[in-house]
Each structure stands twice: as structure tokens, then as C-alpha cells.
Amino acid sequence: MTVGGTMGQRVVRVALVAGVVVLALLLLLATCGGGSEGEKGKKPEPSSKPAKKSAAAGPATRLAVPSAYASKQGWQITNVSPDYAIAPSAGRVGYLERVSATRFRLRTVDAASGRRAWAGDAWQPLSDPAYFPRLLAVAKDGREHFVAWSYGKVGEDALTSADMIVALDVYDVETGAQRRVELPWPDAPSVNGAGPGILVSDGGAESAVVDPVTGxxxxxxxxxxxxxxxxxxxxxxxxxxxxxxxxxxxSGRREFWVRGGWHSRKTAPAGTDAASGVPTSVTDGRILARWQKKRAAKGAADYDVWAVHDTTTGKVLAKTECRKPAIEPGTHPQAAVAPEGRYLVAGSLGFDLETATGHCFEEADGTKPLSLTMVTDTGLAYGTTTTNTPVEADLTTSRPTALLPNVHIPTAEVAGTALFPWTDRKDRPHLLAYARRG
Incomplete structure (x- = not known):
């Protein structure tokens, strides 16, 4: 009986242990199977944290911001890339995170809630891994894409310019589908996504266009x-x-054209020298160009005409006048368009493309105290003065308002949420998002 009882106890103990092991395995499988479809089958890797709190709870950091935004509603991400990209139609924000000393990954979040969407595979850029690769957005045929790119040599033994390439990782914003394109390029490239294609150029007349849909x-x-x-x-x-x-x-020194399409001489604003057009910025299907007034026109010696053109037809959408600068600037301000496309700003210029009106925010003597860098769908534009004072300008009334010196101005708005890049005292980069009030 003693031997039989002991054997029975051992059988019971073995059965209990086996049951515990099976239960643990089932729990482990259940836990591992809960990922999103875009990340199933991928091994977990170190990553930056998602938005720290939900939009209802608000971000952990609350900066002083313009009154149009509520710092109690939003999200934040730490240790992000200097560049970020936005997809207005999808309402998403893309950013790069460092996975290791040499590898990076593109992550996306819902702009309104800060919740994570899909994440791309980790990859190693061609450029110095001490720095983040570059990031931009491009749209074609209603499909939005994020593009991470770098430039460098092929292999460790590359000796000539023939071994240099531009590497582009193109992601479909909706699905996260990733396409790799490698383009031989002998010199440092200029890359932009201002139209329905990724333009790679030498900053001059040599260029290549990458189709984001087909590669x-x-x-x-x-x-x-x-x-x-x-x-x-x-x-x-x-x-x-x-x-x-x-x-x-x-473009040339003067005049600009679309190859095989329209020519600026035939689409010049009324009252200007048709052979004087110089494009200064291109974004979202819009060209901002500077024109000289006709010699006999009033104010020709003191004023330039600034016009917004449609990239498809060259048609003038809106225009205004600004005093000529005392010294020609080395670079012109970049244009920024509101998410829905009605408003455009660039430096001291603001345009309402729906009413075909423009305004130059300058003093009577021609000095330009404002540099506007973003505009919302409500017509509120943000920027700084020459003394770095934050400013808000209402394009519907053409009235600027100086903000308190500690106010942070947004760099973009998407899905009713404004984005605020910020660096803390430990030099850690953050991306904060605050919801628009009302």
C-alpha cells in the first residue's frame, strides 16, 4: 500500500506539473497573438514609446501654446527624428525611430489620438548612422506615401562616384507596404515630394523622378x-x-515652364513684365513666384508682385505686392499650405486662394517684421518677427498679433491637431500634439 500510494502521488504530481506547463504555453500563445495585422510575424525590437497618454488624458508635457489649441488634449513622443511627415487625407503622422546604433524604423501614429498605426521594417541607411535619415511625404492619384531616404556609397570598398546611390524606402500610408528603390547618383542629391512623384536632382538641370506607386x-x-x-x-x-x-x-534665371506644358510668359499676372517670373517655392500643387511690375506701372521701382500659380495650368490663383528688399535674399521663404488647401503663407506673405486675395505683412517703410511658417484651415497663420517674437496672423482680417515670448508656435496641423517639436533640457527631441479648441 505504501509503494502503491507513493506511485499514485507521483502520477498525480506529474500530471499537475504537465497541466501547469500546458496552461503556461497557452497563455504565452494568447499573449503573442494579440498584435496588429501589420506587425504579425515581426520580432519585437527596441523602440521609442508611443504617445504617453490618450487624447482625453492629455500629454505629459504641456507647453505654452496659442489660444487656439488645448494643451490638455493631445499626445507626445520622445526621441524622434528631426524630420516628420504628415498625410492630411489619412490623418497620420510618420516619424523615424532609432532601433540600434545603425538601424532605424519608420513608425506612424493617428494624428488625432496619437495611437500607433503600422511600423516598417528596420533598416540601415547609407549615410552616417549617427544622424537620422531624411523623411518626406508625397501623394499621387489620391494615395499618400511616406519616404525615408539616404545617400552614400555601395559597399565598404566604394572608390568612385559611380558607387554612390540614393536609397529610398517608400511606404504606403494606409497599408504600410514598403518598397525599396536604389538610384545611382554621383553627387549629393536634392530630394523633394512637392508633386505626384519623388524628384531627385543635382540642384540644377539633371534629374530623375521616382513613381511612389510603382517604383x-x-x-x-x-x-x-x-x-x-x-x-x-x-x-x-x-x-x-x-x-x-x-x-x-x-526654371531659368528668369521665366519658368512645365516641360511640354505651359510657359510662365503666357500666364504672367496682369501688370507685370511677362519675362520676369522667378519661382521661389513649390508645394502641394502651388507655385509661389515673384514678378517685376511693368516699367511704366505705378510703383514699379519700389514694388514686386508675388503670385500663387496652379502647377497644372500656370493660372494665377492670388497675388499681392510687397516692397522690394534692400538686399536680395540668398534664399526665399518656403511656402506652406493649409491642410484643405485654401490658404498659403510664405514669410511675410499670406494668401486666400478661395477669394483670390493676398496680403503682405510689412511696415510702411518696407521692412518685413513677420515670417509666417504655417497656416490652418481657419486662416490663422503662425510665425515669428525679426526679433523672434512668436506671432499669430488672421488671414481673414489681415491682422497680426504678437504672442507672449514663451509661446511655442505649431509647425503643422493635421486632423484638427497641431504639431509642436520641442527639445528638453537633456537635448532629447520630442514631438507634441495638441488638439484645436472647439
Whole structure:
């Protein structure tokens, strides 16, 4: 009985242990199977934390911001890349995170809630891994894409410019589908997504366009830019500016054109010298250009005309006048468009494209105290003065308002949420998002 009883106890103990092991395995499988579809099958890797709190709870850090935004509603991410990209239609924000000393990953969040969406595979850029790769957004045929790119040599033994390439990782914003494109490029490139294609250029007349949907690459040499007849200045300081629905946008020292499409001489604003147009910025299907007034026109010696053109047709959408600068700037301010496309700002300029009106925020003597860098769908624009004082300008009334010195201004707005990059005292970069009031 003693032997039989002991054997029975051992059997029971073995059965109990086996049951515990099976139960533990089932729990482990249940835990591992709960990921989102976009991340199933991927091994977990170190990553930056998602938004610290839900939109209802608010972000952990609350900066002083313009009154149009509520710092109690939003989210934040720490240790993010200097560049971020936004997809207005999808309402998403893309950013890069460091996975290891040499590897990075693209992550996306819902702009309104801060909740994580999909994440791309980790990869190693061609450029110095001490720095984040570059990031931009591009849209074609109603599909939005995020693009991470870097430039460098192929392999450790690369010796010539023929071994240098541009590497682009293109992601579909909705699905996270990732496409890799490698483009041989001998010199440091200029890359932008201002139109329905990714433009890679040498900053001059040589260019290539990458289709974000198919990955197809189309090269265009300087000899094939189809210079307009009778435009001698078009062949001087020639630069491929952007991709448009009708082809490449190209400019010379004066005048600009779409290859095989329209020519600025035929779309010049009324009262201007038709051979004087210079594009200064291109974004979201809009061109901001500076024009000289006709010599006989009133104020020709003191004022320039600034106009917003449609990239597809060249048509003038809105214009205004500004005093000529005492010293020609080395670089012109970049244009920014409101998410729904009605308003556009650039430096001291503000335009309402629906009413075809513009305004130059300058003093009577021509000094330009404002530099506007973003605008919302409500017509509120933000920027700074020459003394770095934050400012808010209402484009519907053309009235600027100085804000308190400690107020942080937003860099973009998407899905009713404004984005505020911020660096803390330990030099850690943050991206904060605050909801628009009302």
C-alpha cells in the first residue's frame, strides 16, 4: 500500500506539473497573438514609446501654446527624428525611430489620438548612422506615401562616384507596404515630394523622378528639358524644381515652364513684365513666384508682385505686392499650405486662394517684421518677427498679433491637431500634439 500510494502521488504530481506547463504555453500563445495585422510575424525590437497618454488624458508635457489649441488634449513622443511627415487625407503622422546604433524604423501614429498605426521594417541607411535619415511625404492619384531616404556609397570598398546611390524606402500610408528603390547618383542629391512623384536632382538641370506607386525611375537630361522658344534666360541657371501633373517644372534665371506644358510668359499676372517670373517655392500643387511690375506701372521701382500659380495650368490663383528688399535674399521663404488647401503663407506673405486675395505683412517703410511658417484651415497663420517674437496672423482680417515670448508656435496641423517639436533640457527631441479648441 505504501509503494502503491507513493506511485499514485507521483502520477498525480506529474500530471499537475504537465497541466501547469500546458496552461503556461497557452497563455504565452494568447499573449503573442494579440498584435496588429501589420506587425504579425515581426520580432519585437527596441523602440521609442508611443504617445504617453490618450487624447482625453492629455500629454505629459504641456507647453505654452496659442489660444487656439488645448494643451490638455493631445499626445507626445520622445526621441524622434528631426524630420516628420504628415498625410492630411489619412490623418497620420510618420516619424523615424532609432532601433540600434545603425538601424532605424519608420513608425506612424493617428494624428488625432496619437495611437500607433503600422511600423516598417528596420533598416540601415547609407549615410552616417549617427544622424537620422531624411523623411518626406508625397501623394499621387489620391494615395499618400511616406519616404525615408539616404545617400552614400555601395559597399565598404566604394572608390568612385559611380558607387554612390540614393536609397529610398517608400511606404504606403494606409497599408504600410514598403518598397525599396536604389538610384545611382554621383553627387549629393536634392530630394523633394512637392508633386505626384519623388524628384531627385543635382540642384540644377539633371534629374530623375521616382513613381511612389510603382517604383519606376524616369531620368531626364538637361538636353531634354524642352526650353521655350525665344527664352535665352531659360538656359541660364536652369533648375528642375518639382514634379507636376503635367510634367517637370523647370526654371531659368528668369521665366519658368512645365516641360511640354505651359510657359510662365503666357500666364504672367496682369501688370507685370511677362519675362520676369522667378519661382521661389513649390508645394502641394502651388507655385509661389515673384514678378517685376511693368516699367511704366505705378510703383514699379519700389514694388514686386508675388503670385500663387496652379502647377497644372500656370493660372494665377492670388497675388499681392510687397516692397522690394534692400538686399536680395540668398534664399526665399518656403511656402506652406493649409491642410484643405485654401490658404498659403510664405514669410511675410499670406494668401486666400478661395477669394483670390493676398496680403503682405510689412511696415510702411518696407521692412518685413513677420515670417509666417504655417497656416490652418481657419486662416490663422503662425510665425515669428525679426526679433523672434512668436506671432499669430488672421488671414481673414489681415491682422497680426504678437504672442507672449514663451509661446511655442505649431509647425503643422493635421486632423484638427497641431504639431509642436520641442527639445528638453537633456537635448532629447520630442514631438507634441495638441488638439484645436472647439
Amino acid at each position: 519606376r525611375v524616369t531620368h531626364t537630361a538637361a538636353s531634354d528639358l524642352r526650353y521655350p522658344k525665344g527664352c535665352g534666360d531659360c538656359r541660364v541657371q536652369t533648375q528642375v524644381r518639382a514634379v507636376t501633373e503635367k510634367g517637370l517644372l523647370v
